[in-house]
Amino acid sequence: MSYPHCPYQFNPLQIDTDDDGIGDLCDSDDDNDGWLDEEDCQPLSEYIHGDALEVCDGMDNNCDGMINEGFPDNDSNCLADCVDIDFDADDVPNILDNCPYIYNTGQADTDSDLLGDACDPDQDNDGIPEPIDNCPLIKNEDQSDSNGDQIGDACEEDADGDGHPDFEDCQPLDASAYPGAEETCDWIDNNCDGNINEGHPNPGGIYNAALLNCNDFDDDLDCINDVIDNCLGIFNPSQLDRDKDNLGDACDDDIDGDGVLNELDCESYNSQVFPGAMEVCNLLDDDCDGQVDETSQVGSCENCDVCSVEL
Secondary structure, X not given: OOOOOOOOOOOOOOOOOOOOOOOOOOOXXXXXXXXXXXHOOOOOOOOOOOOOOOOOOOOOOOOOOOOOOOOOOOXXXXXXXXXXXXXXXXXXXXXXXXXXXXXXXXXXXXXXXXXXXXXXXXXXXXXXXXXXXXXXOOOOOOOOOOOOOOOOHHHOOOOOOOOOOHHHOOOOOOOOOOOOOOOOOOXXXXXXXXXXXXXXXXXXXXXXXXXXXXXXXXXXXXXXXXXXXXXXXXXXXXXXXXXXXOOOHHHOOOOOOOOXXXXXXXXXXXXXXXXXXXXXXXXOOOOOOOOOOOOOOOOOOOOOOHXXXXX
């Protein structure tokens, strides 16, 4: 029987990705992009290789181990804004976020103008911009301030009812935050001491070590969220997975998926070669015994002399 794509190798599937007449099994450049498969992070895609232009598509186009580098990343979560559905990492999708570029989990909107307080220059919609408004969260066009303490009469009392007057309360509209409150991991200064999340763990610190990030979603700092990382805890930004078993090569003890551990496999990247495999006439040590083509017979091939193989 004749196999035109790889005449000297057992190649029953006859796969030829780039249609160049050379089967993938024996083609050193399966996608015909000018890069050898062993150097190509995506050997089956002609548009992804070492000379490719990086575009914002969530893939490593230029094979440098990074994804979407050079594109804006508002929340520094290693996911460029052009593919990020949550620019500020506040768990509110951009399409629903009233301040898409500023972290505001609560989505507070005091004046109900669909612009969140965190990014609204006039939160109470009284026509007085926040830098000079003596009651920034309560509408008071006249800006009356009877005691001259620069706190308007309209907001002089304890607005959130936490027992602490607004002028000493760092979160005057949040009853859970006040001087002496218990600090929790919510990115708010609950106890009004000027620190955030103090006393809580910071396993990776990917956002800002000073903030004590107890909500770290990338423990190994490879810019791949733990939820989808195929080698959790091991730095592997490329996420290469040769045997497609959802376990990255960086932590897979059987990279080619042939059932033999890498350290016992003489060809750990070739699933057709492993101890105990059938020796065929292909100029390879298929069974990892240190000999090549010692028992194989193909047609009238004598001692695997390729010149006498009948095709």
